[in-house]
Amino acid sequence: MNAHPASFPGDESLLLKNEQLSHELQRRIEQLAAINTVATAVSQTLDLETALDTALNAVLKVIPVQAAGISLLDEQANELVLRAQQGWKFDFVSQPMRIPLGKGMSGMVVRNDEVMITGEVSNDPRLHVPEFAQEGVQAMALVPMHARGRVVGILSVMNYASYEFGAGEIDMLRAIADQVGIALDNARQYEHAHEQSSRLGAVLHSSGDAIIATDSYGSINLVNATAEALFDISADDLIGTQLRNASLPARLREGLRRAMDLGGGGNVVFEATLEDGRFLAAIVSPVYAGQRLEKNQHAEGWVMVVRDMTFLREAEQSRINFIRAAAHDLRNPLATTVNALRMLHNDLGGLSEMHEEVIDLAQQSINRMQDLIDDLLNLERIESGVGVRSDPVDVRELVERGIVDTGPGFVERGQSLNVDVPDYLPYILGDMHWLHRALINLLSNANKYTPPSGTITVRAYAREYDVYLEVQDNGPGVSPEAQTRLFERFYRAAATSRDVKGTGLGLSIVKSVAEQHGGRVFVQSSPGQGSTFGMIFPLPPDDEIERRIKANKA
Numbered sequence: 001m002n003a004h005p006a007s008f009p010g011d012e013s014l015l016l017k018n019e020q021l022s023h024e025l026q027r028r029i030e031q032l033a034a035i036n037t038v039a040t041a042v043s044q045t046l047d048l049e050t051a052l053d054t055a056l057n058a059v060l061k062v063i064p065v066q067a068a069g070i071s072l073l074d075e076q077a078n079e080l081v082l083r084a085q086q087g088w089k090f091d092f093v094s095q096p097m098r099i100p101l102g103k104g105m106s107g108m109v110v111r112n113d114e115v116m117i118t119g120e121v122s123n124d125p126r127l128h129v130p131e132f133a134q135e136g137v138q139a140m141a142l143v144p145m146h147a148r149g150r151v152v153g154i155l156s157v158m159n160y161a162s163y164e165f166g167a168g169e170i171d172m173l174r175a176i177a178d179q180v181g182i183a184l185d186n187a188r189q190y191e192h193a194h195e196q197s198s199r200l201g202a203v204l205h206s207s208g209d210a211i212i213a214t215d216s217y218g219s220i221n222l223v224n225a226t227a228e229a230l231f232d233i234s235a236d237d238l239i240g241t242q243l244r245n246a247s248l249p250a251r252l253r254e255g256l257r258r259a260m261d262l263g264g265g266g267n268v269v270f271e272a273t274l275e276d277g278r279f280l281a282a283i284v285s286p287v288y289a290g291q292r293l294e295k296n297q298h299a300e301g302w303v304m305v306v307r308d309m310t311f312l313r314e315a316e317q318s319r320i321n322f323i324r325a326a327a328h329d330l331r332n333p334l335a336t337t338v339n340a341l342r343m344l345h346n347d348l349g350g351l352s353e354m355h356e357e358v359i360d361l362a363q364q365s366i367n368r369m370q371d372l373i374d375d376l377l378n379l380e381r382i383e384s385g386v387g388v389r390s391d392p393v394d395v396r397e398l399v400e401r402g403i404v405d406t407g408p409g410f411v412e413r414g415q416s417l418n419v420d421v422p423d424y425l426p427y428i429l430g431d432m433h434w435l436h437r438a439l440i441n442l443l444s445n446a447n448k449y450t451p452p453s454g455t456i457t458v459r460a461y462a463r464e465y466d467v468y469l470e471v472q473d474n475g476p477g478v479s480p481e482a483q484t485r486l487f488e489r490f491y492r493a494a495a496t497s498r499d500v501k502g503t504g505l506g507l508s509i510v511k512s513v514a515e516q517h518g519g520r521v522f523v524q525s526s527p528g529q530g531s532t533f534g535m536i537f538p539l540p541p542d543d544e545i546e547r548r549i550k551a552n553k554a
Contacts, residue, residue: 104128145181
């Protein structure tokens with residue numbers, strides 16, 4: 001007698017449930033595999049057109065329909081644009097089908113951010129493009145694609161026979177659409193970045209200025225054609241080289257290195273005369289990744305724009321020679337005119353108020369012209385080097401003298417004057433008279449251009465082999481295009497010189513004094529952010545300072 005296994009109530013129901021769960025699990029696995037297939041396919045390229053075709057191929061392999069299309073959002077035009085199609089009867093891509101947002105079925109999908117399922121659409125009143133009716137679509141699913149938390153386009157799948165999209169297929173289409181949306185958004189971002197890079201490259205290489213860029217470590221990563229021609233060197237020989245080791249003129253290379261060392265958030269402008277007589281003006285600008293959030297944020301790199309100003313320097317020298325001769329010729333006649341006005345005023349006596357005013361205006365005009373002539377002759381004296389001393393100069397004492405002489409002007413305008421000088425600073429070699437004059441010019445410049453109740457800071461410090469002396473203000477700042485000309489004679493930036501009196505020679509004297517002492521000038525400024533004008537002087541050997549001090553005491 002054969003034994004049979006015992007049967008319990010509910011076994012058949014349990015087996016049925018297990019079988020249903022097994023089928024559901026298998027369906028889920030197949031869906032995930034399909035989603036993974038699409039994601040893998042579209043993530044293998046950053047070329048937008050390739051990504052579009054790859055996405056449609058992958059979708060049609062996992063969804064049993066006959067046609068598919070992808071429309072992408074054109075945010076500037078506020079439209080959905082059909083960018084790719086497969087299996088369609090008619091071409092709607094060559095002259096892209098465009099649907100304004102909010103119009104038609106596609107517009108509703110974007111606005112509501114929901115999947116739309118349709119049957120036969122030829123007579124559907126929601127159809128915005130009448131020509132689409134000729135496709136003869138009998139079933140269609142329009143699925144929004146997402147990337148970065150927003151709708152970026154629509155994935156549409158279509159069949160030319162009746163077809164009912166199941167709930168599982170709709171879920172799978174949602175997941176696939178988002179995978180495709182992310183991949184296509186990445187491809188669009190890459191395409192946009194590539195276009196921007198190509199456009200920027202074209203601008204850089206067609207520029208008439210020499211442009212050199214470095215990374216944050218000072219390694220050169222870009223050299224344009226003008227730089228190659230100006231320095232007679234191949235870009236291949238410079239790219240990847242540290243700036244300090246680059247085959248550039250030594251004076252320019254040193255100036256660029258110093259400008260980068262200054263740091264700060266604005267441009268640094270300086271000039272350099274090369275050994276062959278060429279005169280160059282350079283602007284060094286920090287580059288930040290994204291928006292600069294912190295004042296002391298480190299630059300991600302540097303861009304240096306260098307312009308050959310030799311022809312302007314030669315023209316400037318011719319003008320200087322003419323003005324210098326004219327200044328000498330005018331000095332004696334002006335003195336005679338001043339004496340004549342004084343004699344006229346004293347001899348006539350009892351002048352009316354109007355006559356007194358006329359004579360006073362004449363004297364003021366002559367005084368301004370006398371100031372101009374004095375500045376021109378000062379420039380001549382400092383540039384000639386005749387009588388310029390080379391004595392040990394205590395920079396702290398220099399700053400103190402400058403503050404004492406200009407202090408009343410700051411008090412009169414209600415400005416705050418801060419001093420940032422360490423307890424010890426090494427001596428420099430120079431002429432205290434001319435260095436004092438240069439510092440006075442920088443302080444007076446800050447006094448004139450800083451608004452009442454503004455703040456001016458005098459700063460001195462040593463860095464490596466140099467001493468820096470600078471004056472910082474919180475005035476209107478100077479535009480980058482004007483910065484390269486600030487130290488020219490008679491140049492005054494148009495946007496900042498209204499109602500400010502001066503001869504236009506103050507900064508030229510500063511530059512001449514610095515260069516006569518083996519140094520150079522610089523400016524850091526941004527419109528609306530104030531300016532920093534400074535001088536850099538080389539540090540002499542310690543034994544040289546000691547020798548000069550002993551010689552002066554002897």
